[in-house]
Every structure is written in C-alpha cells, then in structure tokens.
Amino acid sequence: MTVITPEVDNVSAPGRHRLLDELPREKLGWMLQRMCEIRYFEEKAEDLYIRGLVHGTMHLSIGMEAGSVGSVATLRPEDLIIHHHRGHGHTIAKGADLTIMMAEFLGRETGYCRGRGGSMHIADIPGGNLGATGVVGGGIPTAVGIGLALQMHRSEQILLSYFGDGATNEGEFHESLNMASTWKLPVVFICDNNQYGMSMHMSKVMNIKKISERAASYGIPGVTVDGNDVLAVYEAVLAADERARSGQGPSLVDCLTYRWRGHSKSDRNLYRTAQEIEEWKHKCPIKRFKNVLVEGGAMTRDEVEGIDQAAKTAVDHAAEEALTFPEPSPENMEDEVYAP
Amino acid sequence: MITETKREITYLEAVREALVQEMRTDKEVFLIGEDVGTYGGAFGVSKGMLEEFGPERVRDTPISEAAIAGAATGAALMGMRPVMEVMFMDFLTISTNQLVNAAAKMRFMFGGKCSIPMVIRAPSGSGTGAAAQHSQSLEAWFVNVPGIKVVAPSTPYDAKGLLIAAIRDNNPVLFMEHKLLYRMKGPVPEEPYSIPLKSADVKREGRDLTIVAYSIMVPRALEAAEKLTAEGIDVEVVDPRSLKPLDEETIVRSVSKTGRVLIAHEAPRTGGFGGELAAMVAESEAFDYLDVPIRRLAGRDVPIPYNRTLERAAVPQVEDIVAAARALAQEGK
Numbered sequence: 001m002t003v004i005t006p007e008v009d010n011v012s013a014p015g016r017h018r019l020l021d022e023l024p025r026e027k028l029g030w031m032l033q034r035m036c037e038i039r040y041f042e043e044k045a046e047d048l049y050i051r052g053l054v055h056g057t058m059h060l061s062i063g064m065e066a067g068s069v070g071s072v073a074t075l076r077p078e079d080l081i082i083h084h085h086r087g088h089g090h091t092i093a094k095g096a097d098l099t100i101m102m103a104e105f106l107g108r109e110t111g112y113c114r115g116r117g118g119s120m121h122i123a124d125i126p127g128g129n130l131g132a133t134g135v136v137g138g139g140i141p142t143a144v145g146i147g148l149a150l151q152m153h154r155s156e157q158i159l160l161s162y163f164g165d166g167a168t169n170e171g172e173f174h175e176s177l178n179m180a181s182t183w184k185l186p187v188v189f190i191c192d193n194n195q196y197g198m199s200m201h202m203s204k205v206m207n208i209k210k211i212s213e214r215a216a217s218y219g220i221p222g223v224t225v226d227g228n229d230v231l232a233v234y235e236a237v238l239a240a241d242e243r244a245r246s247g248q249g250p251s252l253v254d255c256l257t258y259r260w261r262g263h264s265k266s267d268r269n270l271y272r273t274a275q276e277i278e279e280w281k282h283k284c285p286i287k288r289f290k291n292v293l294v295e296g297g298a299m300t301r302d303e304v305e306g307i308d309q310a311a312k313t314a315v316d317h318a319a320e321e322a323l324t325f326p327e328p329s330p331e332n333m334e335d336e337v338y339a340p
Numbered sequence: 341m342i343t344e345t346k347r348e349i350t351y352l353e354a355v356r357e358a359l360v361q362e363m364r365t366d367k368e369v370f371l372i373g374e375d376v377g378t379y380g381g382a383f384g385v386s387k388g389m390l391e392e393f394g395p396e397r398v399r400d401t402p403i404s405e406a407a408i409a410g411a412a413t414g415a416a417l418m419g420m421r422p423v424m425e426v427m428f429m430d431f432l433t434i435s436t437n438q439l440v441n442a443a444a445k446m447r448f449m450f451g452g453k454c455s456i457p458m459v460i461r462a463p464s465g466s467g468t469g470a471a472a473q474h475s476q477s478l479e480a481w482f483v484n485v486p487g488i489k490v491v492a493p494s495t496p497y498d499a500k501g502l503l504i505a506a507i508r509d510n511n512p513v514l515f516m517e518h519k520l521l522y523r524m525k526g527p528v529p530e531e532p533y534s535i536p537l538k539s540a541d542v543k544r545e546g547r548d549l550t551i552v553a554y555s556i557m558v559p560r561a562l563e564a565a566e567k568l569t570a571e572g573i574d575v576e577v578v579d580p581r582s583l584k585p586l587d588e589e590t591i592v593r594s595v596s597k598t599g600r601v602l603i604a605h606e607a608p609r610t611g612g613f614g615g616e617l618a619a620m621v622a623e624s625e626a627f628d629y630l631d632v633p634i635r636r637l638a639g640r641d642v643p644i645p646y647n648r649t650l651e652r653a654a655v656p657q658v659e660d661i662v663a664a665a666r667a668l669a670q671e672g673k
Binding site: 082111112113114116121130139140143144146172176182334337 | 401402413422
C-alpha cells in the first residue's frame with residue numbers, strides 16, 4: 001500500500017502568519033476553543049458509545065477540526081450551513097450548545113432533534129445549522145434551494161455547503177454545482193476531503209489529482225487548501241464568501257485532511273496502514289494551531305493550554321448533564337411526521 | 341361539493357389557474373422545472389406565466405431532476421412555497437433521493453423544528469403512446485413514504501381546488517396530473533378555492549356496488565356506470581382524490597351501503613395502492629356488510645408497451661370496468 005502525498009494549492013507561508021495580526025485575539029481563541037471542543041466532544045461520544053450509552057453508530061471527524069472551524073469562522077452570525085454525516089465539527093463550530101448536542105447523541109427528548117435524528121442528523125435551524133444528511137452528497141441539491149431562496153429574498157446571507165470527497169462522485173454534486181453556478185447562488189461548496197470514501201482512496205475512484213479541478217467544468221473558482229491548517233482554510237473560504245456575498249456565485253474549496261478514526265464504528269482500517277495513520281496524527285491540526293499561536297506570539301503556552309482545558313471541562317459537564325435528561329415517549333409519533 | 345358555475349375550462353387550464361392565482365397572492369410561491377418558461381411546459385401548463393411573473397418565479401432549469409428537487413426542498417426549508425414540475429412522473433426516479441430522504445424526512449428527523457411546504461407536479465399515466473419510460477403511475481412508491489402526501493385529481497374542478505390546497509399545505513405534496521385528463525373540460529369557478537386534501541368525493545351515487553377509482557379511472561368508471569344502468573346495475577363511484585391522507589370514512593360508508601366493492605387503478609396490480617384500499621376496507625366495519633369478496637382491477641404487471649393495442653391492454657379500459665363491475669354485481673346471486 002502506498003502512502004499518498006497529497007497536493008495542495010495553498011499552504012501558509014513560513015514564518016509568522018499575517019492573520020495573527022489581522023484577526024482579533026478573541027477570534028483566534030474562539031477558533032482554538034471550538035477545535036478543542038470538537039476533539040473532546042468526539043472522544044467523549046466515542047467513550048459513551050463504547051460504554052453502551054450511545055446507540056447506533058457515529059462518524060468521527062477527529063483530525064479534521066481545522067476544516068469546520070476555519071470555514072465557519074469566516075461567517076457572519078446570520079449565515080447558514082448545511083452539512084453531512086461527519087458533521088459534529090460543523091455543528092459545534094456553528095455554535096451548538098454542547099449539552100443539547102450530547103443529549104441528541106444520547107437520544108434524549110431535550111436533544112437538538114428530540115432524539116429523532118441522532119449523531120448523523122443534527123440540525124439547529126434557529127442557529128443557522130440547517131442539518132446534516134446521511135446520504136452521501138444528499139445535502140448538495142438542498143443547498144441549491146437554500147441558496148436560491150436567499151437570492152430570491154435578496155438576502156445578504158450566504159450558505160456553506162459541506163460534503164466529503166466521496167460525494168463529488170455523485171451525480172447530485174454535478175447537477176447542483178452546475179445549477180448553482182448558472183444561477184450565481186450565494187453558496188460556498190466545501191469538500192471535507194479526508195481522502196477516503198469509506199475504504200476507497202480518492203486516487204482509486206477519480207482520475208484527477210485534486211478535487212478542486214472539478215470546479216473548472218462549472219466555470220467557478222476551485223482551490224485545494226491544506227485542510228489541517230485552520231488559517232489557510234479561513235483565508236480560502238473568506239475569499240469564496242466574498243464572491244458569494246457579492247453576487248458572483250459559488251466556489252469550490254477543497255480542504256485536504258485526514259480522519260484518524262475509521263469511517264464509522266464498524267471500520268477495521270483494512271484499507272490503510274498504521275504507518276499512514278500515524279503520519280497524519282503528527283499533522284494534528286490542533287497541536288499545529290497551538291504552535292502557530294504561541295510561536296507567532298499571539299498567545300502564551302499557558303493561555304492555549306488554558307483554552308484547551310476549558311474545552312475539556314465544557315464537554316465533561318455537557319455529558320454529565322445530558323445523561324440526566326429524559327427519554328422521548330413513543331406515543332403519538334405519527335403526529336410529528338406532517339406539519340399542521 | 342361542486343359549486344354552481346357556468347364557466348367550463350380544461351383540467352390543464354384549471355391547473356394553470358390555480359398556479360397563477362396562488363402566485364399572485366403569495367410571493368413565496370414559484371414554479372421551477374424543465375422548460376416551464378419560454379416553452380410553457382412540456383404539456384403547455386405554464387403557457388403565458390413567464391410573461392406575467394418573469395424568469396425568476398417561472399424558472400427554467402437545466403435537465404437535472406435531482407437538483408430541481410433539491411432546489412425545491414431547500415427553498416421550502418427557507419419558508420418559500422416552490423412548485424416543482426417534473427416533465428414526466430417517470431423522471432421522479434432521479435429526484436427520489438431529495439424527495440424521499442430529504443423533503444419527506446427533514447421535519448421528523450430534525451425533531452419537528454422545520455417544515456417543507458412544496459408541491460411536486462407530476463404528469464402521469466399511459467395512453468399517449470410514449471411507452472415504458474414516459475407513462476408510469478408511481479403513486480404507490482410515494483404513499484409508502486411517511487412525510488409526503490399524494491393527490492390525484494380526476495376533474496378540472498378538483499384539479500384547481502386540490503392544487504391550491506397542496507400549495508397552501510405545509511408539507512411536500514405529490515400532485516399527479518394524468519396526461520389524458522389535461523383536455524377534459526368541466527365547470528370551474530373563477531375565484532380561488534381549496535378542497536381539503538382528506539376528502540373523498542362520491543362522483544356518482546348508486547345502490548348495487550361501489551367502484552373506488554382515482555385519476556383517469558374516475559371518468560372511465562363513470563362511463564362504465566352509465567353503460568351498466570341499461571342492464572339495471574346501479575353503480576356508486578367514489579374518488580378518494582387524495583391517497584394520502586386518505587378519507588377512509590367516505591369509502592367505508594359507501595361500501596357498507598352497497599356491500600360490494602371494485603377498486604380500480606392504472607398502476608400495476610402487485611404492490612399497487614389498490615392493495616392498501618382493499619386492506620383498509622377489509623379491516624373496517626364495512627367488512628361485515630360485504631356480500632362478496634373485494635375485487636381489484638389494476639394495470640397488468642408489465643411495463644407500459646408502445647404498440648397501441650398492447651398499451652390499451654396493459655391498463656383497465658371502460659370495457660374492462662364494465663365487465664368487472666357486472667361480474668361483481670352478479671356474483672353470488
């Protein structure tokens with residue numbers, strides 16, 4: 001098995017990153033805290049699953065935290081996201097309450113979806129998180145409609161539409177990017193490219209080196225960024241946001257990253273080597289961002305570790321509290337299927 | 341149910357009138373689909389609408405049925421009321437992921453915290469020589485998906501009132517328009533009106549047996565009923581109009597009165613909606629009133645063939661309904 005060396009267009013230049021000066025300190029701290037919360041949340045969810053407290057399955061994004069946080073960090077509060085089954089990161093980045101989110105994992109009535117959706121379908125509509133779909137690529141056509149409504153309402157809001165590398169092989173991806181481009185919809189299409197569609201490495205299922213090359217066929221900009229560099233993601237997505245907000249239409253941002261865990265809970269990692277996984281663990285986006293912050297003089301080591309610890313504590317509290325919440329009742333489920 | 345009106349228009353015009361009137365009163369309503377703009381729709385339903393409402397609200401699309409369904413679903417999630425036209429019901433196969441996995445499920449899956457008010461207009465049915473991929477009646481697929489409603493009007497009056505109700509409904513509604521009905525004329529009031537979705541209509545009263553029929557089978561059943569009058573057989577025709585939600589009460593009441601029921605639809609018999617109707621009657625109090633077993637008359641279990649004779653033979657025609665109803669009326673006597 002070969003270890004793939006991925007190619008990216010944009011890497012942060014060596015030395016101090018200019019965003020350390022341009023972004024407020026609070027914003028940088030917010031980004032680090034959200035990344036740490038995602039990591040601890042998923043580790044906690046995994047632990048609860050192993051202990052038999054979480055039902056079903058889950059798709060962890062451990063190792064991919066820079067993509068969701070770096071992109072959501074570019075948004076205004078009223079902007080929107082729609083995402084996918086590996087969506088815990090987007091949800092936390094968009095501002096989910098960790099306790100309500102954990103309650104959903106535990107299937108409780110007080111969860112985001114009242115226990116009807118679970119890990120794979122978390123939505124927080126008032127918070128601008130328009131939900132996660134479990135069908136690969138299935139959120140992309142819906143994103144076209146959301147973008148269309150924004151455009152028809154003359155809104156200044158934009159939408160980030162997330163999907164994985166595997167989704168770009170779906171027909172829905174093609175139909176949707178073509179339509180969104182034709183109508184110049186205010187959408188940024190973001191590929192959370194962890195390189196594997198379940199077991200299939202992208203090099204075995206597409207005859208191109210970079211997913212961003214696909215943008216050319218829709219006449220929109222496409223860029224592949226180092227998806228483990230939260231500041232590189234931020235820069236690329238911000239440029240795409242501006243294009244979307246100014247009526248010029250969508251872009252495709254391909255965030256190249258890696259998932260440390262298997263596809264879901266049944267994965268035995270038969271399709272990749274332990275060495276490959278270890279190599280990517282050395283590229284941990286959280287450690288990397290901490291070092292950027294400390295070495296760039298934006299924060300002290302104590303400050304970044306303080307943020308890390310605060311995230312861990314928040315997740316621990318969320319899990320403790322969520323475990324006390326009530327289970328939903330199976331009565332009258334039919335009454336919830338249709339809107340009155 | 342029919343209000344007094346002298347004006348007669350076609351089923352196709354009734355569909356257009358409902359669209360136009362709703363678009364005039366609610367700016368969130370828009371039409372989206374292939375060739376609905378300049379072309380006026382493959383069957384001419386939206387003729388003239390581009391001129392009145394402009395290209396944003398009478399929106400031509402690429403040939404992309406999945407993205408069209410997604411565009412409608414996403415816009416509905418944002419509070420708009422899109423009406424998507426699929427050129428032929430058969431092409432819903434390409435839209436199905438968005439309709440079945442997204443539109444139908446979002447409300448429930450997200451804990452009841454959103455709604456998807458959209459209409460999927462689908463020209464359905466055979467009889468036009470369009471063969472296997474442009475002639476299907478796929479209602480049974482969608483009736484089996486919680487979260488979608490399914491409507492199948494049989495008259496111009498019902499088409500207008502049910503489409504207005506479907507547009508105002510806060511859920512995805514699949515609206516079947518039978519292609520052979522487009523030219524049918526009938527009385528339709530000019531003012532907007534809506535027909536509640538869960539309301540079957542007794543299209544003809546009779547004593548001897550009940551025919552439950554929807555869409556194209558309603559005019560065929562009514563014609564069959566006229567022919568049987570001469571033989572002294574008095575047929576009642578009940579049109580459920582919406583298959584989901586289903587007005588069970590009106591059907592049960594009719595079958596309890598006549599004691600005999602024939603269920604007619606165009607879609608293939610196996611797994612067809614007729615099975616559901618039969619089961620519903622069998623489980624109801626009407627079972628005690630049945631003099632003979634419930635009978636179904638449905639499409640044959642074949643793809644719709646091209647050849648004129650074969651095409652006619654694949655789905656129930658007036659003479660088939662006459663024969664089946666006559667046999668049912670005489671059974672056990």
